[in-house]
Amino acid sequence: MQLNHAQRELTVKIVYYGPGLSGKTTNLQMIHQRTLADVRGRMLTVETHDDRTLFFDLLPVFFNTQSGFKVKVKLFTVPGQVIHNATRRVVLQGADAVAFIADSRRAAGQDNNSYWKNLLENMRENGLDPAQVPVVIQFNKRDLPDTKTDAELEESRQKGKEPVVGAVAIRGEGVLETLYEVLKAAYRAIDGRVHLAKNIGLTEKEFLTQVFSLMDTKGTALEAEFPAKPAGGGQAP
Amino acid sequence: MTQGPRESVLQRRLTLSELLDVPTFTEVVKGFVELYKIGIKVFDEKGGKLADIKIGNGDFCGYVFSFPEGRSRCTKQVGRVKDGPLAPTQGARLPLLDDSAPIKGLVTSPCFTGLRYLLLPITFEGDVLGRVVFGPFLPAEQKGFPESLTEVSAQLEIGRAQELVEKVRRAPESTVARVMVHFAQVLDTLVAQGQRTLLTSQLHIEATLVQNRELEDRAQKLSEMNVKLKELDRLKSAFLATVSHELRTPLTSIIGYSEMLAEGLAGPMSQEQNEYVRTIMDKGETLLKLISSILDISQIEAGRVRLNFEPSDIIEVVQSSVSSVKPQAQKKGITLDVQLPKEPVNAACDRDRLRQVVVNLLANAVKFTPTNGKITVILTPVSAQDDLGKKGYRISVEDSGIGIPKDQQEKIFQSFYQVDSSSTREFGGAGLGLAIVKSFVEGHGGVVKVVSAPGQGARFIAVLPEKPATPQVQIAPPVQPTPVANDRF
Numbered sequence: 050m051q052l053n054h055a056q057r058e059l060t061v062k063i064v065y066y067g068p069g070l071s072g073k074t075t076n077l078q079m080i081h082q083r084t085l086a087d088v089r090g091r092m093l094t095v096e097t098h099d100d101r102t103l104f105f106d107l108l109p110v111f112f113n114t115q116s117g118f119k120v121k122v123k124l125f126t127v128p129g130q131v132i133h134n135a136t137r138r139v140v141l142q143g144a145d146a147v148a149f150i151a152d153s154r155r156a157a158g159q160d161n162n163s164y165w166k167n168l169l170e171n172m173r174e175n176g177l178d179p180a181q182v183p184v185v186i187q188f189n190k191r192d193l194p195d196t197k198t199d200a201e202l203e204e205s206r207q208k209g210k211e212p213v214v215g216a217v218a219i220r221g222e223g224v225l226e227t228l229y230e231v232l233k234a235a236y237r238a239i240d241g242r243v244h245l246a247k248n249i250g251l252t253e254k255e256f257l258t259q260v261f262s263l264m265d266t267k268g269t270a271l272e273a274e275f276p277a278k279p280a281g282g283g284q285a286p
Numbered sequence: 287m288t289q290g291p292r293e294s295v296l297q298r299r300l301t302l303s304e305l306l307d308v309p310t311f312t313e314v315v316k317g318f319v320e321l322y323k324i325g326i327k328v329f330d331e332k333g334g335k336l337a338d339i340k341i342g343n344g345d346f347c348g349y350v351f352s353f354p355e356g357r358s359r360c361t362k363q364v365g366r367v368k369d370g371p372l373a374p375t376q377g378a379r380l381p382l383l384d385d386s387a388p389i390k391g392l393v394t395s396p397c398f399t400g401l402r403y404l405l406l407p408i409t410f411e412g413d414v415l416g417r418v419v420f421g422p423f424l425p426a427e428q429k430g431f432p433e434s435l436t437e438v439s440a441q442l443e444i445g446r447a448q449e450l451v452e453k454v455r456r457a458p459e460s461t462v463a464r465v466m467v468h469f470a471q472v473l474d475t476l477v478a479q480g481q482r483t484l485l486t487s488q489l490h491i492e493a494t495l496v497q498n499r500e501l502e503d504r505a506q507k508l509s510e511m512n513v514k515l516k517e518l519d520r521l522k523s524a525f526l527a528t529v530s531h532e533l534r535t536p537l538t539s540i541i542g543y544s545e546m547l548a549e550g551l552a553g554p555m556s557q558e559q560n561e562y563v564r565t566i567m568d569k570g571e572t573l574l575k576l577i578s579s580i581l582d583i584s585q586i587e588a589g590r591v592r593l594n595f596e597p598s599d600i601i602e603v604v605q606s607s608v609s610s611v612k613p614q615a616q617k618k619g620i621t622l623d624v625q626l627p628k629e630p631v632n633a634a635c636d637r638d639r640l641r642q643v644v645v646n647l648l649a650n651a652v653k654f655t656p657t658n659g660k661i662t663v664i665l666t667p668v669s670a671q672d673d674l675g676k677k678g679y680r681i682s683v684e685d686s687g688i689g690i691p692k693d694q695q696e697k698i699f700q701s702f703y704q705v706d707s708s709s710t711r712e713f714g715g716a717g718l719g720l721a722i723v724k725s726f727v728e729g730h731g732g733v734v735k736v737v738s739a740p741g742q743g744a745r746f747i748a749v750l751p752e753k754p755a756t757p758q759v760q761i762a763p764p765v766q767p768t769p770v771a772n773d774r775f
Contacts, residue, residue: 051297062297088412090410090411090412091478093478093481093482093485095482095485095486104485104486104489104490105296105489107296107485109411109412111411111412119412121411121412123296125296133493135493135494135496135497135500136489136493138493138496139294139296139489139492139493139496140296140489142294142296142297143294143297
């Protein structure tokens with residue numbers, strides 16, 4: 050989080066973390082598609098020849114608050130492959146909240162666990178206190194065979210304090226719901242430190258409304274709270 | 287919120303000059319200017335100039351500039367387009383776009399000369415990073431000059447001004463606006479490319495730095511561990527030396543008193559008693575040899591062995607060594623075939639150490655040669671030795687034992703190494719004899735080799751120089767501390 054009073058600007062950093070091929074980039078692509086073109090930047094992706102993220106993806110979303118503050122939400126993904134740990138650590142620096150994208154298939158359990166540990170270790174290495182940085186878990190790929198049942202998801206939810214969201218990112222299911230949870234958690238963590246509502250007049254409700262009123266929420270759980278608007282004509286570049 | 291040791295490029299606000307490759311960008315601007323005949327200027331958010339390509343207006347503007355009032359008005363106009371607000375205020379207005387849709391952020395700034403400028407902000411992630419200025423151009427509908435120009439000076443010749451202004455591109459404002467939108471799209475693409483290149487290259491560097499830091503930490507830990515291990519190795523050698531010494535003292539008494547008993551100095555004994563005492567003596571001698579070997583190797587490893595070379599008769603050294611193992615060989619019915627040269631072999635050596643080399647090789651051969659086998663000892667005369675690159679001689683000891691597999695032939699010279707290290711092995715010993723041989727031979731500047739195959743017996747060859755390089759040598763321990771260079775600055 051960077052709060053610049055002189056420039057009246059707040060930058061929030063969200064990092065999508067998780068094992069390789071769990072769907073981090075797909076999440077960002079879906080958010081990009083569903084966001085109005087004039088409130089988001091280009092999506093930056095650096096891929097290798099096999100379509101896997103080499104460094105990271107970056108999708109900026111920005112808006113002005115009623116009190117005239119400019120808010121930039123920067124969504125990053127980290128490279129999932131094991132060998133890119135140093136890049137993961139650099140991208141994780143200064144994160145306000147993390148969306149941990151897990152593969153719901155039973156066979157992926159061990160991978161999920163080792164990346165979970167890797168996340169905690171890299172947070173500590175970066176001087177982030179895992180207890181202070183909120184994490185939201187997305188169980189992606191709910192449509193594939195051999196996935197955990199809803200009961201098992203509930204069990205995972207009971208195991209820790211992190212919110213758990215089921216998703217099929219490739220179809221856009223659960224993507225905005227995950228973003229909602231992670232932004233809410235990020236707002237609360239930042240507000241706890243710098244009192245956004247008091248100091249810059251930005252309430253949690255306005256923060257979330259500013260972001261999601263610019264998104265196509267059609268068919269998502271957010272539709273009732275933020276009525277759907279026509280999509281921003283955003284074709285992924 | 288916590289920052290790393292250096293702020294990452296991902297956290298930093300980027301400037302236009304970082305995002306654009308300025309030389310490439312200048313080429314693109316030049317191309318536009320030549321194609322459309324309108325000047326283009328590009329400024330970053332602080333007013334820094336990234337590109338400035340003029341065309342057509344030089345003579346006209348220069349003429350106006352030559353009048354003091356013209357100069358003052360011109361400077362003001364240039365300041366307006368460069369630093370003024372990107373809004374329809376302070377003399378600027380919204381552009382005339384015919385029937386096309388409004389262009390976000392575009393404003394027109396009319397010049398007092400009747401020419402015009404168009405201004406467009408450069409936005410990136412919602413931030414204004416700078417501006418593009420198109421112009422000046424001559425509006426298509428413009429006829430004559432406005433009063434704001436003609437009042438500049440009574441000396442200003444309208445005819446001359448008219449002649450010069452014709453070199454400026456004449457175009458409708460909406461056309462220039464369309465060209466400008468196209469330019470903005472190209473610029474947007476260049477900025478996106480630039481961002482990609484900048485972030486990936488910077489992140490690559492940052493990731494490499496992180497990796498380097500980790501490797502340095504690891505190297506530091508390894509080097510500390512290495513120092514500890516070397517210290518432990520030294521302690522081990524010192525411990526062995528002390529223990530061997532402490533063991534040897536009482537053992538000599540045991541052997542001495544047994545000897546006295548066997549000699550009957552304490553009164554006569556029965557034959558059975560005598561046999562028992564002799565067994566105590568024999569085993570005591572074996573133990574003493576083992577302890578001596580341990581002491582030798584610990585001295586070698588502690589770097590405390592010094593060889594003194596003096597002219598010697600090598601034949602005598604070999605013969606005396608052979609005679610000391612003869613009893614053991616005879617006990618096993620082994621034939622000792624000793625082949626010595628006819629002429630004397632004179633060379634400089636440390637006699638005691640060389641004798642120990644030959645004794646150890648022979649003891650090894652006796653141990654591994656079955657009953658009624660044969661051991662051949664050959665000493666060659668002094669001649670040129672390829673292995674040493676100088677003159678020397680060879681001592682070879684060949685047995686008819688079990689042989690040594692190829693993959694073990696290097697390892698047998700390591701201390702405490704046994705080809706068969708199982709607890710049920712057939713052959714005793716601590717695995718020190720050959721390690722001592724190797725140290726001593728190499729201390730002489732020689733080499734020791736083995737030729738063998740399983741079941742074919744083994745031949746050990748010590749190749750030794752006639753004259754070692756120096757009269758004295760300190761045998762280097764096998765594990766040497768890494769020399770640390772002194773500070774030089």
